[in-house]
Structures are given as C-alpha cells and as structure tokens.
Amino acid sequence: MDHGPEEIALAVNRLRSGGLVAFPTETVYGLAADAFDPRAVARVFSAKGRPAHNPLIVHVSGPSMARRVVQNWPEQADRLAASFWPGPLSIVLPAADDLPRIVTSGGPTVAVRCPDHPLTLALIEAYGSPLVGPSANRSGRVSPTTPQHVRASFAGDEVFVLDGGPSSVGIESTVLDLSRDPPIILRPGVITRAEISSVLGVDVAAGPAAGDNPEIPVRSPGMLDQHYAPRARAQLVTASGVAALPPGTVVIGFDTSGEGMAVVMPRDARGYAAALYRALRDADAACPPGGRIAVVVPETGGQDREVWEAVMDRLRRACADRE
Ligand code: AMP
Numbered sequence: 175m176d177h178g179p180e181e182i183a184l185a186v187n188r189l190r191s192g193g194l195v196a197f198p199t200e201t202v203y204g205l206a207a208d209a210f211d212p213r214a215v216a217r218v219f220s221a222k223g224r225p226a227h228n229p230l231i232v233h234v235s236g237p238s239m240a241r242r243v244v245q246n247w248p249e250q251a252d253r254l255a256a257s258f259w260p261g262p263l264s265i266v267l268p269a270a271d272d273l274p275r276i277v278t279s280g281g282p283t284v285a286v287r288c289p290d291h292p293l294t295l296a297l298i299e300a301y302g303s304p305l306v307g308p309s310a311n312r313s314g315r316v317s318p319t320t321p322q323h324v325r326a327s328f329a330g331d332e333v334f335v336l337d338g339g340p341s342s343v344g345i346e347s348t349v350l351d352l353s354r355d356p357p358i359i360l361r362p363g364v365i366t367r368a369e370i371s372s373v374l375g376v377d378v379a380a381g382p383a384a385g386d387n388p389e390i391p392v393r394s395p396g397m398l399d400q401h402y403a404p405r406a407r408a409q410l411v412t413a414s415g416v417a418a419l420p421p422g423t424v425v426i427g428f429d430t431s432g433e434g435m436a437v438v439m440p441r442d443a444r445g446y447a448a449a450l451y452r453a454l455r456d457a458d459a460a461c462p463p464g465g466r467i468a469v470v471v472p473e474t475g476g477q478d479r480e481v482w483e484a485v486m487d488r489l490r491r492a493c494a495d496r497e
C-alpha cells in the first residue's frame with residue numbers, strides 16, 4: 175500500500191486517456207473518471223452496470239475545486255466544508271452549466287465531496303480537475319472497502335487500482351441536499367444530522383431513509399430498494415432468532431453464545447460500520463450454494479444513534495426482498 179509519485183502519475187495518465195482508476199477513500203473505494211469527460215463517465219456507468227438515473231458524486235480536493243462544478247458556492251457550503259472536509263459529507267447544489275449532465279443523471283443538481291485519504295487527495299491535486307467516484311463495485315452489490323474487493327469486481331486491465339489500505343469509515347458518505355430550504359439528508363452516514371444542524375444553525379430535515387424505523391425483520395416487498403446486496407440471500411434476525419435458523423445459515427452477529435457465529439462484529443456503531451461490507455463479503459464467500467446469510471440486528475441506541483441509523487439503512491437494503 176506504499177504508493178509513491180509513480181503510482182499517482184500512472185493513475186493520472188490513465189485518467190487523461192479517458193480510463194478508469196479505483197481510488198481509496200475513508201468511506202469505500204471509488205471508481206474514478208474525469209467528471210468533465212462524458213465518454214469516460216459513460217465508461218464508469220457501463221463498467222458498474224449502473225442505471226443511468228443514479229447520479230454520481232464528484233470528488234474534489236477542496237472548496238475551490240468544488241466551485242467549478244456548481245453554479246454558486248454558498249456561505250453555508252463553506253461552513254460545512256470548513257467543519258467536515260476532507261470527510262464523508264457530500265453536498266448537493268445546483269450544477270454548473272458546463273458540467274456534463276451524464277454526471278447528474280440529467281438533473282439540475284450535483285453532489286460534491288472532498289474525500290479524506292492522502293493518496294486520493296494527491297491524485298485529485300495532481301490531476302487538477304474534479305473526478306466522479308461512485309463505489310467501485312457492480313451496481314447494487316456490496317461496496318468495496320479494500321483493493322482486493324475492487325479487483326474481485328473488475329477484470330485485470332479494466333481498472334487501475336490505487337492501493338490505500340482498508341477504508342476507515344466503511345460506509346458511504348452522508349448526502350446533504352443544500353439546494354433545498356431547509357436542507358435535507360438524502361442518505362445517512364457517519365456525519366450526523368445533529369452535527370450538520372449545529373454547524374448550519376438550522377434544523378436540517380431527515381430524509382426518508384434516515385427517519386424510518388420499521389419492524390424487524392423487514393418484510394415489505396417493494397418498499398425497500400435492494401442495494402449493497404451479497405450474492406446469497408440475506409435476512410435480518412433478532413439474537414433470539416438465531417437458534418431457529420436452518421443449519422448451514424451463515425450468521426453475522428455478536429460473540430455471545432459463541433455458537434454458529436461465522437462473522438463476529440464490533441458492538442460500537444463506528445466499528446460496526448467499518449466492518450460491515452467486509453463481513454457481508456466474507457459471509458457470502460462462506461455461504462454454500464443456495465445457502466443464506468442472517469444478520470443479527472445490533473443494539474442501536476446510545477450516543478451514536480444516528481450512526482446506527484446509517485448502518486441500519488445499509489443493512490435493510492442488503493437484506494431487502496428480491497424480485
Ligand atoms: P454512490 O456513488 O454509489 O455512493 O451513490 C451516489 C449517491 O449519491 C446516489 O445514489 C444518490 O443517492 C446521491 N446523489 C448523487 N448525486 C446526487 C444529486 N445530484 N442529487 C441527489 N442525490 C445525489
């Protein structure tokens with residue numbers, strides 16, 4: 175994972191020729207292309223199998239580069255950037271007229287963030303221009319938190335992978351729509367509504383994903399978008415439900431009984447988030463053909479309640495009914 179300037183130069187060359195580079199971030203690994211090169215961005219969509227209606231987040235080295243992709247960089251955005259960048263907060267604002275609309279899925283707004291990883295900040299600086307960076311996995315599947323995860327999804331030469339070690343946060347950024355009044359959280363993450371509200375001095379609204387708290391286990395076909403999904407079918411179970419699972423079920427849970435627990439998770443919200451996608455991938459690998467994964471619902475209270483909400487958002491989608 176020790177990448178010198180040569181690796182960055184190779185990655186820059188790849189981007190200049192319209193190619194794809196996987197970069198490490200603190201959230202998950204991203205699949206980068208030049209945000210102002212529509213053909214390169216189209217390659218990102220096709221490599222991922224991503225639907226054209228799912229817009230990409232643009233990655234920048236800081237607020238001055240962010241100004242290039244938006245119409246206007248408001249004072250509120252400056253305050254958020256000063257508090258949370260580099261870091262896992264994406265800010266949605268009206269898009270600059272010259273930003274290719276393939277990036278925004280044709281919409282009038284763009285999401286922008288500055289990732290907190292030295293290698294990727296160096297890459298963006300060296301490239302000198304904003305990069306799109308959706309998660310470096312096939313659309314709908316489990317996000318990658320290591321370079322090995324990225325390589326498992328893409329053929330050898332298709333993507334140049336910058337190895338920056340495991341992602342420290344482990345789940346995707348909080349997405350905040352600052353084009354609305356009041357601003358609204360579109361996707362929960364480890365930067366919380368409470369933190370954002372306090373920096374802005376206004377009550378930020380919770381999006382549909384952040385606020386709901388459905389009964390467990392989730393059983394509402396069509397209600398939840400399936401996403402972050404392992405290959406094997408996955409379901410949420412309570413700790414007391416583990417004993418009743420059919421034999422051969424691969425369980426992601428906590429080390430209480432010590433019995434039948436294939437993947438043991440940390441009990442704190444941030445530790446759980448950092449371990450989540452690796453756990454889903456490991457469980458998938460351990461699952462026999464036709465087997466199932468069961469995820470024991472964590473205890474989600476306490477001071478990191480909002481981080482748990484972000485974790486539960488991912489778990490519900492990973493375990494959503496398929497059809
Ligand atoms: P991913 O790149 O896989 O982390 O997904 C990016 C997500 O960011 C999308 O699925 C949207 O939820 C959100 N997003 C990106 N751009 C916009 C935008 N212009 N407006 C609203 N949400 C956005």
Ligand code: MG
Nearest residue numbers: 308309310317
């Ligand atoms: Mg993704």
